[in-house]
Amino acid sequence: MLYYYLLVSAIIFTVGSYGIITQRSGIKILMCIELLLNSANLNLVAFSSYNGNASGQVFAAFSIAIAAAEAAIGFAILVALFRVRDTINLDNIDILRW
């Protein structure tokens, strides 16, 4: 059974990474990061169940909480950015470049 869980997790992770690399919109990138985190959470829960050790699930719960906080901050930044620059296209936000 573990195999399937890991397979799903790997697919979600790949999708997330692909999104991070290719997408230009800040919102989409943040969502992709959520995918990465959740694929990791899935792995943690799967291994926890497989090993009969609850600490993995505790860790996953912890990680979800962190992810929520991260998403909140990330979206807050994007909102703030949008107010200043009228865009959240990351290609246009390059004032620190060179």
Add this chain to the structure above:
Amino acid sequence: MALISLMIAIPLIGAIITFLTRTRQQARAIALISSGISLIISLFLLSRFSSSISAPQFLESTQWIASLGVNLKFGVDGIGLPLVLLSNIVIPLTVVFAWGETKQANQFYGLILLEQVGVLGVFTSLDFFVFYIFWEIVLIPMYFLISLWGGPRKDYSAIKFFIYTHVASLVMLLAIFTLYFMAPPVDPFTGQRTFDMFYLLNSYQIIASPILKDAIFLALLFGFIVKMPAVPFHTWLPDAHVEAPTAGSVILAALLLKMGGYGLFRIILPILPFSGSPGKLITLMAIIAILSILWGTFLALAQRDLKKMVAYSSISHMGYVMLGAAALIPLSVSGAMFQMFSHGLITCVLFMSCGVIQHSAGTRIIGNLGGIAKHMPKLAFLMMAGFLASLGLPAMSGFVAEFLVLVNSYITLPTFVILALFGIVFTAGYHLWAMQRAVFGTYNEKLGHIHDGAGYEIAAMAILVLLIIFFGLNPSPVLNMMTTNANQLVALAAGLKGVIT
């Protein structure tokens, strides 16, 4: 009794307190007191110092980073103690001289105290790692002194100063690490290594490859001659001096340059006899020395800015240090050490004079001054004394040093001494020419009404002048301890007879 660490710690504590003070009165009082305590400790060291022993005295050692073999090891010998004394004389007098500083006074005095911490550490530490740390500590307060209190081109000068000397220290650091790893471990079973200075210098001679030896030697030498500075790595000095505030210039010329010279005696001379090709290296040092002497002299002659002229004269005077060191005769080496001590005192007077003139007349350009002796008689008197000392007038300390260097270096480096003698006339030339145009002659009415130096400025300069005359008439107390160490350094080079051509 950890007297030396106390001597270093007190200005450090003083600096921290000074940074926290709110009024300039508090700041300068604390600066004066803490640097003064340091001076008292060093005088106590002097009174207990035995000048017939060449080994470091008042040794103290505390383990710091055991895994690297770093110890907080301090001690003074005849090379270090005179410079410790010099630092502790110059810093309190600089504080006195800068008594009227108003711009961010607490930071200003604090940085001066940090300089004291740095130079005292350099002159006393006997562990390469600690030595290097202090060596670098010195740079930072000076950078800020120039870049915060400096003149119009302060940013350029501060950066130039920093990069120049920092590059040199990094090259030196490479050499230190090479020595560290080439030396056999102190404990062959655990492979424990040490940064102990004497241990590393002694193990220099068992390095097999002569090319590696010479590379280490040149890297260390590079570190020191940039600091001294010697031609052709000298151009940072005039720029730094021109922009630095007077107190910064005084410390820079009187103490920071001496670090380079100190390195020559502490580190270069002990390994010189064991390098791959000592004869060539000595010739190289002598060439650099003579270039510095003559180059500094002629460029001083070309300057229009009084302070820049004094800066070039420092280059010329530090050339004598190099020349005496390269000659490897006991009295030439101790003469060179004495030159450092004496130049430290003399150059203070010169830079302080420039500072007073700048402050009072608003310019240092020699051509724009003229006849200021009329309104600044006290300054003119002390400046005259300083200039005369700088041009090597007998009965002042500079003469003793230059005489010893010239007379004794002739034995091994006759050609170079003859060239150096040529410089003496021109040295007198630029000093007197500058005096004639800036201080004497008819008063330049365009300067408006100018006033003499403030009491504290005059007092600081007068004390220095008295010290210059005292050590000119009675050099023995300092010279004797130097000679002990010089004898020991030259004894190391006993095998070199005939190598020098």
Add this chain to the structure above:
Amino acid sequence: MFSDYAALIVLLPVIGFVLTLFLGKKLPSGGAYIPIAAILGSFIISLGIFLEIYPDKVIQQSWNWFAGMNLGILIDPLAIVMLLMVSFVSLLIHIYAVGYMAHDPAKPRYFAETSLFTAAMLAVVLSDNVLQFFIAWEIVGLCSYLLIGFWYHKPAAAAAAKKAFLVTRVGDVLFLAGIVLLYVNMSQIIASHAFTLPQGNFILQFKSMFDAIPQIDPRQLTYITLLFFGGAVGKSGQFPLHGWLPDAMEGPTTVSALIHAATMVTAGVYLVARTFPMFVAAPDSLLVVAYIGGFTALFAATMGIVMNDIKRVLAYSTVSQLGYMMLALGTAGIAIGAKAVGISVFHLISHAFFKALLFLCAGSVIHAVGTNDIREMGGLFSKMKITAITMIIASLSLSGIGVPLIDLGIPVNIATSGFFSKDAIIEGAFEFGDKTGNFIPYIFAILAALLTSIYIFRLWFMTFSGTPRSEKHAHESPNVMTIPLIVLAALALLFGYSQTGFYNYLEKNFRLMNVFVPVHQEASPPSLIITLLPLIMGIAGLLISYAIYHRRMLDMSKLVSSQNPLYKLLIKRYYEPGLSADIIGVKITHGVAAQSGEFVDRKIIDGLIIDNVISNSLIKFGDVAKKIQTGVVQNYASIVLLGIGLLVILLMLGGA
């Protein structure tokens, strides 16, 4: 008992210096009485010591100083006569200066500096080693610098002070080089055990140097003595370093009298006399001394004839007379050996008296008239009788005029001191010619004697005779100034009679230190015409000046014009000031050497290497290298993923 206090000879004026410098403002006359008392003390001690050691004792005291050098006192006949002369003349000039400087606001500085000068000059005289000699010698030079530039607000004075210091500095460097060479030679012969330094002796002591002469390589000895003589040339204003001395007249006249006539400028002669045993061992050097001295005597006298500044005439006269002293050391040293020192120093001392007197008289005149230019003087005789009479005594002495009764069979000459001292020098030069067949120094000396007489009486007649040429109201100077004039005039008249005793006393000088200086047999006395020729020259000069400048028998306007190339050459001082200051000083040194150095520093080291090569290439490299960092996080993320993928593949390959 006085000899225990020998160090006080120097220390008293030093104390006088310090006290006057700091307290002078609060005391009457600028504190002049402190240095006067101090120098009087020095004179009394010197006199006591002289009475104690005469005729054949020497005082030596020595203290360890630093690095194998010592401080010491050596009072031998040579030193004691100099001590007496220096302290006495300095005392008189200090007294005179109370009157002369009465209206100057900076009196305390003046008296402090002259007191320091006296101390240093006395220290030169009684040094027992060459290092201390050099140190005192330099301080003497410093005081000369300070006092020439005493009126520093005058640009000419500031420039003259600088020139004096720098030109003598050239000599000083040669002297220093000589000391270096001597020290090295001494330490080498000591190291090779060819010579052992006795216990309690020091390496640079004169005694040790003389003892080591036989062991030193003669060629090295020639170099050393020539370098020493180089120092003497600078200090004593000999050709080619003579140019500073006439310029030095920018200082107060008392300074010229003290420093640039009686004492400091004679230090060069004293140096050669002091190290005479070394010069004797290096006859080539002695020959150089003779030529330079003789040439300078003539060369300076030619310029003395045309100068119009009363002090410059005297300055050239001083240069010329110093040339005589050098000539005496050179020629007589070769021809008659040890006695040369006596001949030269005798002239030195008689010159000190009459030249100090001449300067003080000139000072008195300047004080009264307010100008230095003799063309604006004239007719002062009736107004300033004491000055005029004392000055004519000095002039007679300078030109060596006297009545040689001995040659007529009467046992005593009636003559000025210059007659005795100068005659001996010219005779010495003749004897040198007689022995070696080389009469060039003699011709220099005899021609210079004629010129000397012409210029000094030209000076006197222009100043005191005829009718006043300007509206200035002149008056005789106060007593405090005229009394020193009278005392010096008495000495200028009478000092010559000590000739025989003086020669005998000084001839013993080196023997008392157990140093052998050969004494050559004196030749039979030369014919009467040779003996009388210097006197004839002197009187001829007097008559020529009388005819031209008093009776106005010749119209000089043709000769004295810038159309006359010879006159132009002389009045321009052989173009020496232009050459030394403008061409060597400003154009070559400052213009070419210094500016090209500045160019290298600014444009090559800073501009080309630091800015262009190092800085700019680093910046360019950075510009290229920074493109790698796109700043787009997604690029980095792709590269991270790529890296991880590669790692995974590698691990799988490795695992398989």
